Amino acid sequence: MAAAANPTTGVATARTWISSHQNLFMSTATSLSTQSKTISLSYSFSQKLNSVILKSRPAVAIKTTSSSAIETSAKETSSLPGLLVDLRGKRAFIAGIADDNGYGWAIAKSLAAAGAEIIVGTWVPAMNFFESGLERGEFDESRVLPDGSLMEISKVYPMDAVFDGPEDVPEDMKTSKRYAGYSKWTVKELVESVKQDFGSIDILVHSLANGPEVVKPLLETSRFGYLAAISASSYSFISLLQNFLPIMNPGGATVSLSYIAAERIIPGYGGGMSSAKAALESDTRVLAFEAGRKHNIRVNTISAGPLRSRAAKAIGSIDMMIDYSSTNAPIQKELSAEEVGNAAAFLASPLASAITGTVLYVDNGLNAMAVSIDSPALENLHRPKEK
Numbered sequence: 001m002a003a004a005a006n007p008t009t010g011v012a013t014a015r016t017w018i019s020s021h022q023n024l025f026m027s028t029a030t031s032l033s034t035q036s037k038t039i040s041l042s043y044s045f046s047q048k049l050n051s052v053i054l055k056s057r058p059a060v061a062i063k064t065t066s067s068s069a070i071e072t073s074a075k076e077t078s079s080l081p082g083l084l085v086d087l088r089g090k091r092a093f094i095a096g097i098a099d100d101n102g103y104g105w106a107i108a109k110s111l112a113a114a115g116a117e118i119i120v121g122t123w124v125p126a127m128n129f130f131e132s133g134l135e136r137g138e139f140d141e142s143r144v145l146p147d148g149s150l151m152e153i154s155k156v157y158p159m160d161a162v163f164d165g166p167e168d169v170p171e172d173m174k175t176s177k178r179y180a181g182y183s184k185w186t187v188k189e190l191v192e193s194v195k196q197d198f199g200s201i202d203i204l205v206h207s208l209a210n211g212p213e214v215v216k217p218l219l220e221t222s223r224f225g226y227l228a229a230i231s232a233s234s235y236s237f238i239s240l241l242q243n244f245l246p247i248m249n250p251g252g253a254t255v256s257l258s259y260i261a262a263e264r265i266i267p268g269y270g271g272g273m274s275s276a277k278a279a280l281e282s283d284t285r286v287l288a289f290e291a292g293r294k295h296n297i298r299v300n301t302i303s304a305g306p307l308r309s310r311a312a313k314a315i316g317s318i319d320m321m322i323d324y325s326s327t328n329a330p331i332q333k334e335l336s337a338e339e340v341g342n343a344a345a346f347l348a349s350p351l352a353s354a355i356t357g358t359v360l361y362v363d364n365g366l367n368a369m370a371v372s373i374d375s376p377a378l379e380n381l382h383r384p385k386e387k
């Protein structure tokens with residue numbers, strides 16, 4: 001099983017160019033972005049941000065680049081052939097990061113490497129783990145961007161995407177051990193806080209899912225389990241977009257994460273999670289129309305291949321799914337979270353300005369296969385071999 005890692009924020013369309021110019025280019029883009037971020041932080045809302053940025057956040061390696069160095073870099077950049085995933089000056093809110101193993105983290109890193117400012121929404125019960133891990137520097141190794149600097153997170157907000165407003169939260173939950181100590185974590189309150197702290201966003205990423213009965217076959221799933229899966233994994237996106245849309249800058253983009261189980265049978269992905277992903281994909285199309293017409297916002301989803309994330313490990317079959325994919329997909333390697341992160345950065349960028357309402361497969365091509373080539377029944381089938 002070959003390792004995947006292709007450390008770029010580039011995209012397939014720019015791949016040939018990136019291979020020769022990637023290091024120079026990305027370090028240029030990121031140092032420019034770091035510079036512009038530093039400037040904006042020391043400007044209009046620096047005071048406000050100082051009070052909201054994570055308490056005792058780990059020191060971030062902000063490079064102080066001289067203006068002549070920037071000019072030189074800019075000249076180098078403008079003379080290079082190829083296309084840049086350029087998100088400088090854009091602000092992204094990524095919902096669904098609680099550690100450095102999942103797709104949300106990888107997407108945040110790719111967006112940051114392309115120059116975007118990063119704000120994160122973390123599920124309340126995971127807040128303490130994630131926030132204290134950040135403060136203790138436990139994720140520092142994973143925060144390293146292609147130019148060697150560390151990804152900055154401007155703020156981490158507690159959130160629970162299952163609740164739209166405070167009126168929906170049961171009393172016993174407000175005082176429960178997992179939620180006590182945190183406030184304003186329903187979707188409406190979260191968006192209001194982001195509005196107060198930052199004013200607007202350009203990119204919304206939905207990288208969260210939850211199905212309490214995911215290990216149960218659909219045939220054995222309860223009404224509660226099914227509706228809970230849909231609520232956490234599909235309606236949560238509608239709710240986030242509904243509330244964020246008024247503070248999204250026109251021309252912005254959203255990206256969510258789907259799975260092939262939305263369209264094909266994946267035994268073991270139960271509890272209504274396949275239905276939730278099907279709803280998410282259908283909603284992507286309808287919301288693309290509505291948000292596009294209303295606010296010039298693009299809405300896309302990535303159907304990602306299997307990744308050994310915390311959520312996926314809880315399902316129990318992730319190692320088998322990864323092995324299956326490596327064996328049967330057209331591209332025979334393990335998928336890296338970074339490849340999904342890079343695709344998300346592309347979708348969020350102006351390079352994808354005409355792409356909306358789309359399901360983009362980032363799965364080594366597994367979705368295109370109609371047979372399992374490791375099936376004993378196909379033992380004698382001719383198949384292309386590596387030369």
Ligand SMILES: NC(=O)c1ccc[n+]([C@@H]2O[C@H](COP(=O)([O-])OP(=O)(O)OC[C@H]3O[C@@H](n4cnc5c(N)ncnc54)[C@H](O)[C@@H]3O)[C@@H](O)[C@H]2O)c1
Pocket residue numbers: 095096097098099101102103104122123124126159160161162206207208209210232257258259260303304305306307308309310311312
């Ligand atoms: N891992 C895979 O193989 C795979 C494949 C395709 C798609 N996906 C999708 O990618 C997305 C990210 O998942 P991941 O696999 O990277 O795992 P992950 O564990 O990194 O992310 C899931 C996140 O959802 C959060 N969450 C759960 N319930 C929540 C709620 N009510 N409110 C707010 N946050 C909540 C969790 O805290 C966690 O941070 C999901 O939509 C998942 O279905 C994953």
